[in-house]
Amino acid sequence: MDFETIKTTLKAWLEPENLEKLRPKLGYQTGVLAGFALAAALLLGMADLVTRDVIQLRLEEDLKAKLEEVIPADMHDNDLLFDTVTLPSADANLGAAETIVYLAKKQSDVNAVCFKFVAPDGYAGAISLVMGIDKTGEILGVRVISHTETPGLGDKIEISKSKWILSFNGKSLDNVSFEQWAVKKDNGIFDQFSGATITPRKVVLAIRRGLEFYKANQDTLLATGEKS
Amino acid sequence: MNLSILFSPEYKRIARDGLWDNNVVLTQNLALCPLLAVTGTATNGLGMGLATIAVMVASNGIVSLNRHLIPSEIRIPIFVLLIAALVTLVDICLNAWMHELHKVLGLFIPLIVTNCAILGRVESFASKQEPLPSLWDGFMMGVGFTLVMVILGAMREISSTGTLFANASVLLGESFRFMELTVIDDYKGFLLTALPPGGFIMLGFLVAMKRLFDQKAEKKA
Numbered sequence A: 001m002d003f004e005t006i007k008t009t010l011k012a013w014l015e016p017e018n019l020e021k022l023r024p025k026l027g028y029q030t031g032v033l034a035g036f037a038l039a040a041a042l043l044l045g046m047a048d049l050v051t052r053d054v055i056q057l058r059l060e061e062d063l064k065a066k067l068e069e070v071i072p073a074d075m076h077d078n079d080l081l082f083d084t085v086t087l088p089s090a091d092a093n094l095g096a097a098e099t100i101v102y103l104a105k106k107q108s109d110v111n112a113v114c115f116k117f118v119a120p121d122g123y124a125g126a127i128s129l130v131m132g133i134d135k136t137g138e139i140l141g142v143r144v145i146s147h148t149e150t151p152g153l154g155d156k157i158e159i160s161k162s163k164w165i166l167s168f169n170g171k172s173l174d175n176v177s178f179e180q181w182a183v184k185k186d187n188g189i190f191d192q193f194s195g196a197t198i199t200p201r202k203v204v205l206a207i208r209r210g211l212e213f214y215k216a217n218q219d220t221l222l223a224t225g226e227k228s
Numbered sequence B: 001m002n003l004s005i006l007f008s009p010e011y012k013r014i015a016r017d018g019l020w021d022n023n024v025v026l027t028q029n030l031a032l033c034p035l036l037a038v039t040g041t042a043t044n045g046l047g048m049g050l051a052t053i054a055v056m057v058a059s060n061g062i063v064s065l066n067r068h069l070i071p072s073e074i075r076i077p078i079f080v081l082l083i084a085a086l087v088t089l090v091d092i093c094l095n096a097w098m099h100e101l102h103k104v105l106g107l108f109i110p111l112i113v114t115n116c117a118i119l120g121r122v123e124s125f126a127s128k129q130e131p132l133p134s135l136w137d138g139f140m141m142g143v144g145f146t147l148v149m150v151i152l153g154a155m156r157e158i159s160s161t162g163t164l165f166a167n168a169s170v171l172l173g174e175s176f177r178f179m180e181l182t183v184i185d186d187y188k189g190f191l192l193t194a195l196p197p198g199g200f201i202m203l204g205f206l207v208a209m210k211r212l213f214d215q216k217a218e219k220k221a
Helices: A003-013 A016-022 A026-070 A164-168 A198-227 B003-007 B009-021 B032-038 B042-065 B072-097 B099-105 B109-114 B116-126 B131-161 B168-172 B174-179 B196-220
Strands: A084-088 A098-106 A109-119 A127-134 A139-146
Touching (some): A003 A016, A026 B099, A084 A198, B032 B042, B032 B196, B168 B174
Antiparallel strands (some): A109 A127
C-alpha cells in the first residue's frame, strides 16, 4: 500500500458518519481508550527522556546553592556534591535511615561537613533542614529547606522571614550545655516566636540531634580526608 | 488569521460567559480546592491561574479535535487521562526549563488535576463544539479563573501581611519587581486570612458581591 491509499482510507474512516457507526461498538471503545492511553504514555515517556537530565542538573544546582549557604566558600576547594560519605543514621532520629554527609575539604583535609536532616515532628509536619558544621563541631550555618508550618507564625524559621536561624551560628555541644539546647520557655537559650513555640522547639532539638550525630561520627568523617 | 472573528456575537458570548456570566469560581462554584490552597498571595494566584489557562486551552483543543472519535460511554476516563497527562507534561517542562518558577508553583501544579473546572469545560463545551470556539472557551474560562485567583489573592495578601504581589519578580522575572508593593507599612499581620478558612470567608464576600451586581443589573433592565 502506498502513502496515498493509506491517506484516503484513513480519511474515509475518520469521517464523522463512519465514526458515528463505530462508536457504540465495544471493540472500538476498547481500542480508542487503549489508543489514548498509549498516546499519553508515549508523550510522557518522551517528555521524561528529554527533561530528565535537565531536571537532574537543576536539582544538583539547587542542592549546591543550599550547601554553599551553610559552608563558606573559603573553607573548601573541592566539589561538595561529589565528595560524600554515607553514614547509617537510623538511631540518630534525623528522619532517614542513611544520611549523606558532604565533605568540605581544603588540600584534602576535611575542614567542615554538611548534611541534610529532618525534624520529623514539626507543628504541621516534617521540617527539612541543612546544616554545616566545622571540624571542631561548631555550627557554620543552618537553613530550612522546606516546611509546612503556619504562615505568619511558624515560618519565621525561614531565613527570608526572620534572622532567627542565624542565632545557631557558632554554637556547639561544647559551648552550649545539653540543657541549654532548648527554647527559652524550656529554660534554654534560643528564642521562641510569639504565638509559636512548637516549631522553634522542634527545630532546636533537631539541630541538637544533628550535632550529636556529627559528634558520634566525627572520627570517621575526619579520617576520610587523610586517606584520599 | 483573521482576528475579527473574536468580535462576532458567538465569540463575545463565550468571552462574557468565561469572565462573568458563567465564571468558573463565582457562578459555577468549581475549582475551590486549588483556589483556597494557593491564593495566600496574589503572585501565587497569578502563577496558578496562568498554568491553569495553559492546561485548559490544551485540553479543550485536543478534546474538540477528537470529539468524533470519542464514544460517550468512555469519555470521562479519556478526558481524565488527557488532563492528567497534560498537567504532568506542564509540570516536568516547568521543572526543567523554568526551574525558579517551578520552585514557587511546584506544589500547586499537581493540584490542577483536581480542578474540576477543566473537566467541566471539556465535557460541557469542547466535546460538542468546533476546535476554534473550544480553544477560545478554554482561554476565556481560564482568564476568568485567573482574575478571581488574583483578586482573592490580593485581598488575602493585603489583609494578612500588608503586601501585594510579593515575590512577583521570581514568577515573572526581574523586570516585574515594580509590582511588589508594601501596601500597609509595619503591619502586624492578620493570620486568619492567610489560612484556608479566611480564604473561604473572603470567597463568600466575592460571590455575594457578584450576586448583588447581577441583581442590580437585572432591576435596571
